[in-house]
Amino acid sequence: MSTMSTVRAATAAAFKVLVSHPNVPAPALELLRSRGAETIICQSVPPCREEILQKVSGVDAIFWAHYQPLNAGILDAAGAQLRCVSTMSSGIDFADVPEFKRRQIPLGHTPGVVKNSVADLAIGLMIAAGRHFHAGRSDIESSQWKTELIDWRMGQEIRDSVIGFFGFGGISQAIAKRLQCWDVAKILYHTRTRKENDCEFKAEHVSFERLLQESDFLVVAAPLTDESRGKFDAKAFGQMKSNAVFVNVARGGLVIQSDLHEALTKGQIFAAGLDVTTPEPLPADDPILKLPNCVILPHLGTQTMKTTIEMSLLAANNILNAIEGRPMIRPAY
């Protein structure tokens, strides 16, 4: 045994980590094990609550790798020795944060590392929705090519457009950064307070009303909270431009989906591109899937191998920091 590994074996106290999904990337599991963790891995896909409740008993840490409720039931089943939890997600709307605070259990998550893959996908949705990717494909399948018409499937261009962001954190800023060379007219954003670094992106902080009234493309990239839930309702869609393209890469809960359906059907707004819906999974017969001007993806924002590995390593490092007595890298509260 090398001197280094002798030291590690002598200093690393063994601790148990419940990993809630069998497909967590190997580098994260290897990192945890290299620092003394015994990993207890749930095998069911989709995750089975009973298996989690049974295996979580007595662990020191929980690596939560899916969007199922993370609440008092799980914390009780783990027991009083539980020292920390990290999700492998940016959003933590499925976690009962007040309960974590009440019990003073550190909770980590993985924002930041998701920004590039989600930003790429958001730009994809802006173009896909603005340029009729969904209806165009259906036109081909139903032999409805209308190239003889000059105004057939006219779309919205990003060039010279006002781009609005609801939320201006890492994801919105990564989109704004990409758009710097797209000749946009203006970048607007709405957050509770002005961001100090907004001049980097030549972005202007505006009221929610101005965001709605002036955006040609409106991108939602903000956490789902009590304040943001249902923010995009009939009243909001009613204030938007008829050429507006609405994109949501955050959470379905920020939108009243039936109101969005109506706005798209009535032509109150031009199109929508959604990576997130209510519910998820969306039933195959949901009316929103029938709309020609709505492009919908099954929550693929972070689904690249590079980002998934980065998320898993950040979640593992959150846990290791807490176990080793340091602050988590990305604490959720």
Ligand SMILES: O=CC(=O)O
């Ligand atoms: O939606 C994805 C995430 O919260 O990481």
